[in-house]
Amino acid sequence: MIILLTLIFTVSAYFIGALNGAILLCKVKGWPDPRLHGSKNPGATNILRLHHAQAASLVLIFDLLKGTLPVYIAYFVNIPPFAIGFIGIATCLGHIFPPYFGFKGGKGVATGLGTLLPLGMDMTGLLIFTWLLTIALSGYASLAAIVTAIAAPIFIEFIKPEFTLPVLMLSSLIILRHISNIHRLISGKEKKIVNWKQ
Template identity: 50%
Template sequence: MGIIVFLFIAGAYLLGSISSAVLTCRLFGIADPRHHGSGNPGATNVYRLGGRFPAIIVLIFDMLKGVIPVWGAYFAGLPPVILGAVAISACFGHMFPVFFHFEGGKGVATAFGSVLPIGLDLGGLLIATWIVVLLVTGYSSAAALITALLAPLFTWLIKPEYTLPVSMLACLIILRHHSNITRLWNQTESKILRRRNSRNK
């Protein structure tokens, strides 16, 4: 059992270390997201730099980096705490990718993908929360933070046995967004959505 757990955790980290944002930008001839835009190699920054289609590709692949190892561990019969460790390992790979000089993203899409095996109802609640907060505030970071804060509550209501691993993931996401929290507090964070009337001023 110990060897299996190690293989899943190590495999999740290595899979997470594949930076889909950097690879997609290279494929489409877009500037390196680690050094342009917000400097974050994730779907939101790729959207800013290259538009919708490359960003969708990055979003899907980043989610799969969480879905694949956690679903595999789930079907291997590993307990919820180990599933949480596998999910965190995948997110660590995304945040600190060994293949890309440890310059990674915030891990939101990977974390979301890792909780999808818990249930589509939980996934639907998280997506709805993220969209509502994004539409209200215009900030992708605020949407990610509030969704992360509510994720343990949603999990407890749906499948309480997974509350601890989801809480671990939520804490990781919030810690990774420390610079965004500072910018939101100082009102210097850039919006990904802007109201039409503000554009016409």
């Protein structure tokens, strides 16, 4: 029964994750496809660059919620931690490879964070603090995502160690999606979202 339930949740999570907030908002507003402009990543950061903070906030909330809901419901019905990890990863894979949009999606940062929110307010607070601190110190949204992804398995090991392996898998996926950003950071070509020198 648990195997069948996990399979149903995993498949459902993938298709829920594929509902990309940035692309849908741009379609509703009649704005250009965010995958063709700015950083070409259909996420909240690129929407902030291309439009305004309100639009970016809507995308962020949408992508957080679609990550949170499948994991929270799975947690509520007592699906085992390892299986919940696969459900969270499936949600992120849906965001990254959405079948509704030609399998060209975002990098899964907000959705990945959303999948971790049900693990507790202490975990959530640590992740948000890490992301904000990195942004404040560096100005790079991509670096903040990478640092937070690296920190997440460390945090969860001390908070809910039964979720360490799934979180490690999720973090690895997010870091892999940022390989191009890592190259640009090293070469000094990455664009800052905040520039304190201005």
